[in-house]
Amino acid sequence: xxxxxxxxxLGVSEEPTRHLSTDRTQALMEAIRTSAxxxxxxxxxxxxxxxxxxxxxxxxxxxxxxxxxxxxxDWFYLVERVDDDSDLxxxxxxxxxxxxxxxxxxxxxxxxxxxxxxxAEAVQSIVENYGERR
Amino acid sequence: xxxxxKYEELRQAHAGDALTTWIAGHRGLxxxxxxxxxxxxxxxxxxxxxxxxxxxxQFQRLASITRACAxxxxxxxxxxxxxxxxxxxxxxxxxxxxxxxxxxxxxSSMLQQLRSTFAKLRGFEAERSAxxxxxxxxxxxxxxxxxRFAKGRPSLNAQARSGMAANDPEGYLLLxxxxxxxxxxxxxx
Numbered sequence: 157x158x159x160x161x162x163x164x165x166l167g168v169s170e171e172p173t174r175h176l177s178t179d180r181t182q183a184l185m186e187a188i189r190t191s192a193x194x195x196x197x198x199x200x201x202x203x204x205x206x207x208x209x210x211x212x213x214x215x216x217x218x219x220x221x222x223x224x225x226x227x228x229x230d231w232f233y234l235v236e237r238v239d240d241d242s243d244l245x246x247x248x249x250x251x252x253x254x255x256x257x258x259x260x261x262x263x264x265x266x267x268x269x270x271x272x273x274x275x276a277e278a279v280q281s282i283v284e285n286y287g288e289r290r
Numbered sequence: 291x292x293x294x295x296k297y298e299e300l301r302q303a304h305a306g307d308a309l310t311t312w313i314a315g316h317r318g319l320x321x322x323x324x325x326x327x328x329x330x331x332x333x334x335x336x337x338x339x340x341x342x343x344x345x346x347x348q349f350q351r352l353a354s355i356t357r358a359c360a361x362x363x364x365x366x367x368x369x370x371x372x373x374x375x376x377x378x379x380x381x382x383x384x385x386x387x388x389x390x391x392x393x394x395x396x397x398s399s400m401l402q403q404l405r406s407t408f409a410k411l412r413g414f415e416a417e418r419s420a421x422x423x424x425x426x427x428x429x430x431x432x433x434x435x436x437x438r439f440a441k442g443r444p445s446l447n448a449q450a451r452s453g454m455a456a457n458d459p460e461g462y463l464l465l466x467x468x469x470x471x472x473x474x475x476x477x478x479x
Contacts, residue, residue, distance in 0.1 A: 249321075250321065253317050253318065253321050254318060254321060256314050256317065256318075257314055257315075257317065257318030257321075257365075259314075260310070260311060260314040260315065260318070260365070261365065264311070264368065266364070266365050266368045267361065267364070267365065271361045271364070274354070274357050274358055274361050275358050275361055275362070277354045277357075277358070278322060278325075278354045278355045278357065278358030279358075280354075281325075281329070281350070281351035281352075281354045281355055282325045282329075282351075282355065284347075284351060285325070285328060285329055285332060285351060288332060288344070288347075
């Protein structure tokens with residue numbers, strides 16, 4: 157079957173750096189820690205730190221596999237690319253997915269301030285975990 | 291179709307607000323679920339290494355990500371039952387008749403890791419109780435959403451165990467083309 161044009165190529169594209177440098181990781185954690193307590197603010201901070209590296213990483217659609225019938229919907233959530241790869245790819249996936257998420261929250265008054273702060277606190281924890289693994 | 295469609299074009303062509311909420315909401319939810327699993331693994335490691343400082347940090351992070359999962363369930367299910375049936379289930383079933391809305395391998399993996407890590411936390415009774423509490427809140431939030439949208443249908447785990455979900459390649463491709471996390475590079479910013 158011919159591959160539809162919308163599909164992204166399997167695998168991650170050019171991978172010039174598997175990890176952020178220690179300095180950039182520290183800068184990222186500091187930026188997230190001191191950013192506005194909102195997902196939008198955090199994603200802007202993350203985007204600024206990643207800079208052009210974010211464009212060097214292409215995320216993939218997950219191919220359906222035979223290991224589990226449930227696999228076929230994993231692609232839907234764009235969460236598949238960060239389990240076995242670098243911090244950089246993980247952070248790019250976080251940026252792209254959570255930027256969409258932040259726009260969803262902004263366009264709809266879904267959450268209370270406390271609930272949104274809960275999400276922001278979790279993102280801070282997630283970024284700190286990336287630093288932890290170094 | 292001439293070239294990749296941009297996200298807004300896709301949304302206008304195929305997705306209403308409820309479906310957009312369902313898609314973006316689930317993607318965010320599963321980021322938190324995945325990171326919860328990652329945090330559990332880091333806690334496993336810290337406990338195994340006897341690193342009390344790291345273990346304490348992981349307790350805090352785990353608690354915050356677990357609470358975020360509870361919030362994310364609310365976001366993903368932020369629609370009426372009627373909108374869910376008409377705007378989410380209907381277009382999905384049109385593309386894939388076996389669609390149920392109750393699929394999530396990543397979810398099962400996170401729960402498995404949660405059970406595994408929790409079992410290793412003997413001797414951390416206060417922390418175990420705290421994690422149990424926030425996990426209960428998360429699970430209850432999940433149950434509330436499922437009760438609203440999927441009352442009487444098999445749970446995620448029941449489906450996973452039974453393998454009752456069908457696997458129709460044509461439906462898979464159609465769903466992916468219409469709604470998939472396509473074209474990350476072409477999403478409007």
